Amino acid sequence: MAELHIPVMTEEVLSYLDCSRKGVYVDATLGDGGHALGIYRQLQAGSHLIGIDWDEQVFEEVRKRLRGYPARVTLVHSSYTRLEEVLAGLGIEKISGLLLDLGVSTRQLSSESRGFSYHGECRLDMRMDCRLERTAEDLVNELSEKELADLIFRYGEERFSRRIARNIVDVRAKSGPIRTNDQLVNIIKSAVPPAGRREKHPARRTFQALRIAVNQELGNVERVLPQAVNSLEPGGRLCVISYHSLEDRLVKRYFREMSRDCRCPPDRPCVCQGVAELELLTPRAVKPASEEIRSNPRARSARLRVVAKKDVLKAKAGE
Numbered sequence: 001m002a003e004l005h006i007p008v009m010t011e012e013v014l015s016y017l018d019c020s021r022k023g024v025y026v027d028a029t030l031g032d033g034g035h036a037l038g039i040y041r042q043l044q045a046g047s048h049l050i051g052i053d054w055d056e057q058v059f060e061e062v063r064k065r066l067r068g069y070p071a072r073v074t075l076v077h078s079s080y081t082r083l084e085e086v087l088a089g090l091g092i093e094k095i096s097g098l099l100l101d102l103g104v105s106t107r108q109l110s111s112e113s114r115g116f117s118y119h120g121e122c123r124l125d126m127r128m129d130c131r132l133e134r135t136a137e138d139l140v141n142e143l144s145e146k147e148l149a150d151l152i153f154r155y156g157e158e159r160f161s162r163r164i165a166r167n168i169v170d171v172r173a174k175s176g177p178i179r180t181n182d183q184l185v186n187i188i189k190s191a192v193p194p195a196g197r198r199e200k201h202p203a204r205r206t207f208q209a210l211r212i213a214v215n216q217e218l219g220n221v222e223r224v225l226p227q228a229v230n231s232l233e234p235g236g237r238l239c240v241i242s243y244h245s246l247e248d249r250l251v252k253r254y255f256r257e258m259s260r261d262c263r264c265p266p267d268r269p270c271v272c273q274g275v276a277e278l279e280l281l282t283p284r285a286v287k288p289a290s291e292e293i294r295s296n297p298r299a300r301s302a303r304l305r306v307v308a309k310k311d312v313l314k315a316k317a318g319e
């Protein structure tokens, strides 16, 4: 049985989203609906919750949980990279708040059929949406040694990426295609010397890298952020929780850039007379409290960053 996901930093998210204001709130990474339920309970009658997820399998569980409160709920099976299209399809122009809780859910990770996990035995799939064309199995069997090494180094920040890539290509050449997660785990174990195993599991970083590549996770984050900012009404909030440094860096840079009044090159006089579109509400990323990490170790790497959309016209008029 797959485990239900425990939502991370729920109190912090709810306090930043401030859903007591009447409006439309979007949870664009619905998962098992833990955060969505928290949001839903706080909404006023007349407010609207939109839940989006790329994984069709989440909706059954979430439908059971989101019942019994007066706000409207709409659930949409889509990628958050289509946020503007989804909102336009529902006739919604502006939203008051958006949550992105990036990555995979515990349920996806612990499922014995999805291939995200390095435990058990199943096909190396790792697609969040089964409409995606390439699985992890395709990548492992089709990429060249150099492409694999670069991918594992870049997305997994794995020191032994070259050795792992070489072993994958050797096994492929000798014994044919690699089909299952446990085959890959054994290949990784034989590439990483026991002395170099500082991780909880030697396959963790390689599996993370493949998952990021299959789902194009970093590109997705880059695509959704500007759409999120465009969709927010003045005063609207955007909360993003990331779980590894590559994602967090993207979010941090984008938020910093968009909350600077002037975006002219620093060595030239300002010609833009710009006013920042965003106000940074978390100058430093918010981390989970130690009690939360104790009760939910998966929260350990979480980083929450929040911005509010400014009213640029008012700001320009100096109000």
Ligand code: SAH
Residues within 6 Å of the ligand: 005, 006, 007, 008, 028, 029, 030, 031, 032, 033, 034, 035, 036, 052, 053, 054, 055, 058, 078, 079, 080, 081, 101, 102, 103, 104, 105, 106, 128, 220
């Ligand atoms: N906050 C949720 C857990 C979210 S886990 C809870 O409280 O239960 C991350 C979820 O984001 C997963 O369900 C995953 O399928 C989804 N996801 C990942 N990439 C996505 C994308 N591009 N578009 C929509 N959902 C995505």
